[in-house]
Amino acid sequence: MRVAAIGYGAFGRFVLEALKELPEVRLYAVAGRSAERVRVFAEQMGIARWTTDWQTLVGDPQVDIVCVLTPPDTHAAIAIAAAQHGKHLFIEKPLALTLDDADAIIAVVQQKGVRAVVNHIMRYHPLYAWLRERIADSGMGAVRKAWFVNFASSEGIAPDHWFWDERKSGGVLVEHGVHFYHLFAWLLDDTIEPVTTFGHDPFEAWSVVRFPRHDAWGAFYHCFDKPGALERNCGGIAFERGYALFEGWLPLAVRIETVRDGTVRVEERRMPMSKERLYQQLIQSAFNDLLTAIRHPQHHVAADLHSARDAVRVALQATALRRDEKWKKSG
Template sequence: MNRIRIGAIGTGGFGLFALQQFLQVEGAELVAMAGTHREAALAVARRFGLSENMEVENLIQLDQVDLVYIATPPFLHFAQVRAALEAGKHVICEKPLALSLAQADELLQLARARDLLCVANLMQRYNPLFEAVRQLINSNVIGECLHGWFDNAAGDEGLSADHWFWDRAKSGGIFIEHGVHFFDLFEGWLGRGQVVSSQRSLRPGSGLEEQVQCVVRYGNGALINFYHGFTQPARLERQEFRLLFERGELTLEEWVPTRLRLRAVVNEEQSRRLMQFFPGARLDVLEAYSGVKRLARGRHKEFDNYQKIDLHDGLDVEKMRRYCELLRALFADQVAWIADRSHQRLITEENGRNSLAMACAATELAETNK
């Protein structure tokens, strides 16, 4: 693999976390950093042995920088990404790519014109559970996907009242700052969707946007509800995905999905295929059927069923270990494209653009439903 020299902008706590993963990819080297002189930035300098924390403008112009990694607050992304692209640098930017769709389109047009990388760090599709669930949906092994929801009861313990997260001019709001991850994930499962309803709730006495929800209709007719609430003590955080099928229900836990549970009624062939999708999973048989009891009905259809199952996968997976794996996989995929433009990436520029389009649509519709 070719050498890839990274200049990092915005070296806070997450920037350090991500860089430690990127730099484990063969050929990657951190050559410069820019940002504030807060303790978090100084920690990055100590971790990687860099003596200078330079100005953003100077870093972008360095000849020895091939790729700029941007981990600043969202309101800075557009200008910083554009400046890096204009300087001929590849870019990986933390989500969202920009605060508006027009800004994102301008960035992608510039990247295409200069044959440069310009991706948002949407790493969810590198999760092996993403591909397994995609195969499950496309196969119709347990019928069509009819409905689903993502429920994100997030903590706000580390978000003081004056944090930029609450300032929509700086963050874009919860859908744009946070929801893009999950819009992209579901688009990978169900294709492009359309926001059909959206709401938001303000924190009493402060006017801060603390809860949002929207419903997206996908091409097969499935309605998916997305809820994000930043209201919990950190120790009570909880994220859960649920997908309802004609003959079963799938649950994924954690915002980076690690644990999976599938409850369904299936015949012998379907049992075999499920274990192909989820090799190594634990399959418990809750009930077996024979004779006339094999026949079941739903949605005016008849189904042949051999058994009722409860399948579990990922019981031994640690979320943070998986998170590290996904960051390394995303970076390696993008570097491979830089080295060879024929390389087919799992995440491209369009992922950042399309997920932002969905988030903007949900934000605008919520505004009309005050």
């Protein structure tokens, strides 16, 4: 499959380096805004064709798949144009910045009969899949609470980076929080209803939500203000008779604690690799899911457009519920 990448930033390079390892993938072309930078990038990656006009790539009959690796505010325009030209899509999260744009992507993908995967890689994580199976078994009783806390580093994100421009990124819940709404909706097989949100600025948010099927509460905290050495993130789910606990947004271990006959029993599963290698493998799993869907039209991908749209819905609703001023005054 010949792949054209639109975007080549630090994360774009990481994605393409992972895809380059897949035997079915040929990195055919790349587009970017700076002619010199995209030329150098193409040479470094061994990509034969480069351009500053992404529209020429989505219209190229040699291209099978378009990877949308640009800032969030551009995802919809590129994805829609590519699908209109019959290209399959691998789209970085978030799917879009508005529900109208998300719906427009879904509509043209369905109309043209192309396949698409959104890069919500956590649904491909083997440890999260194991945890989801354990939750479905109901051996720990009813779900009571769910949470994820993300003290992220801002190191490496320049002051003029698009991430800090809410018009381009959507703010922390849309740009970043969608990952965790998407994950926990899947883990708990539930929808998510935002209840309230607190934060000091668009890039800090404490989002309180409800899982209606379980009649359970959730809390998600995100900030990007820590030194790299102090970056921490962890999550978990509390049940009637147990806990599921994990460190890191891509954990290398998941721990389940349950009580049976008055005794605490512990199960733990681990991934014997570095976080960077795990990250690459999850990107590859998501892309392989897309390749399977292209070969077998009845195949349902794990990170589909509709679930990605719903994560955007939750993020937008949670953002609209922000109570910044009240938080500051009461603090």
